Amino acid sequence: MPKITKRQRQAKWLRIFRKVHRATGAALFIFFFFISITGLLLGWKKHSGGVILSKTYKGTSTDLKDWLPVDSLHSIANTYILEHVSPELSTKIDRIDIRKEKGIVKFVYEDHYWGLQLDGATGTVLHTERRYSDIIEHIHDGSILDDYLGTSDNQIKVFYTTVMGLALLLFTITGFWLWYGPKRMRKNNAST
Known part of the structure; x- marks a missing residue:
């Protein structure tokens, strides 16, 4: 050999x-x-x-003493999403992003890709957005299939x-x- x-x-x-x-x-x-x-x-x-990620808007006050309670802001966000986007959407929250320095609160929903930015002091809806960056991230990491198939x-x-x-x-x-x-x-x- x-x-x-x-x-x-x-x-x-x-x-x-x-x-x-x-x-x-x-x-x-x-x-x-x-x-x-x-x-x-x-x-x-x-x-x-x-286009992919909406800009963060500015509220009227950065002083938390002037802000509405978070549960009131949450109620405003849920009412708005159901009345102005679709009454069939879930109001289950994924996260609440408080931006004190901008005077706003972002509400991101768990079961769909809609989000809202509210003025922390007045509760005014500053922006409604389709969260394309979240969709892209879920495609990127494969979790969109978990969402679609409902894995635990x-x-x-x-x-x-x-x-x-x-x-x-x-x-x-x-x-x-x-x-x-x-x-x-x-x-x-x-x-x-």
Whole structure:
């Protein structure tokens, strides 16, 4: 049985890495496409001129003493969303974002992508928004499938991010070897 040379071993590993790199890329192409596009959009959301992420409006007072109680602001937001957007929307809150320095309160809803900005002192609705940045983020991390299928604990998101994270790690390792391996082989050839 002929002895396998160092160069043949390196060439064999290079072929294996090339196959793994190509197969992983082909199998996960569509997912990498969505991650790259949504990642770009999320990176640019604050610089989209209000298309992806609405600007934060300003209220009349930044002094919390002048503000209405949060439960009153919550009631105003829920009434507004049901009367002016759709009476079928859920009023279940995902988060309430208090921006004291701007004098506003943002209400973000859990079961749909609508949000409101209210003046903290007067309760005036300053802005109604479709939260496109949240939609894009949910596509980016796969949680939109959890929302759509009604999974209980973001199992799809966890599986998706695990697979894509491991795939990116695998791409990094195999990609580096596809770049470095031939250089190493040429260097070894030159020294022999």
